[in-house]
Amino acid sequence: MVTRIALSGLASAASVVSLLLSGPVGRAPAPLEWGAGPLTVAALPRITYVAHRGGAREVPENSMAGLATAYERGTAQVLDFDTRLLRDGTPVVFHDETLNRTTYLGGAVRGLDAREWRGVRLRPKDRLPGSWRSERPPTVAEVLDRFGGRIVLMLEAKDPLSLDRLAEMIRSRGLTRSVFVNSNDPEVARRVHRLGLLSQVWRSAQQLRTDRPERWRSFVDLLDVDHRARDADLARAVNSGIARVWAHTVVTDAQRDRVLALGCDGVITDAPGRLARAAQRGARP
Secondary structure (H helix, E strand, C coil), X not given: CCEECCCCCCHHHHHHHHHHHCCCCCCCCCCCCXXXXXXXXXXXXXXXXXXXXXXXXXXXXXXXXXXXXXXXHCCCCEEEEEEEECCCCCEEECCCCECCCCECEECEHHHCCHHHHCCCCECCCCCCCCCCCCCXXXXXXXXXXXXXXXXXXXXXXXCHHHHHHHHHHHHHCCCCCCEEEEECCHHHHHHHHHCCCEEEEEECHHHHCCCCHHHHCCCCCEEEEECXXXXXXXXXXXXXXXXXXXXXXXXXXXXXXXXXXCCCCEEEECCHHHHHHHHHCCXXX
């Protein structure tokens, strides 16, 4: 049941693409447009920046306007978003199980169908920079259609029951090498791999204390580690044999510099614009 809450106040040119994305000198690059084929992970630079939920300290999280702004700024090479299933099986872009925190409604996301979803409106945080209008949270199909193949995407499958549907949507658009599918569960990552998709698994600092990520290297394409983990745990992740190890959720220069010094090759951040500007001023890229 929904209750109202009161309104408040080509890969074909991978080497060239990699060079273009590796770090602007004077200002952020304009987003790149693609021709016959989609942009794939082969084009990612040595150090990759990810706009977490679009950059949740700079834009309304998991919103189409926020994702579009992060894309147009060109300060991240990957757009991250969360996914959940509606009652009728429609995958939508949303983080929480309930609507309460980020919309003007309350109740379970899973309680709505696609028709009812059209009536949901996001509630931008007052502390965000700039001026933002309330808008409907997008569906996964809308995000894939707008950004798929133009930039690498990272989606977290909050509901493992969505995997078959997500795989169908990704495959039908030719994006199997352009979208990471993320989960906290290595067994879900194994399923993602078996579906022919790029698998990602995120782990907390506490989980990394006992994890042995080298056991996952045959089916995990991207290991997503908590930047608060101990040095030894991050080093073990970096040396696991998994091709990419990116750290979440980084918001300061010091956090970024530490994980890069320990060997991580990607930064998942709520503030991609600010961190990119800091890198341009001479911080480690």
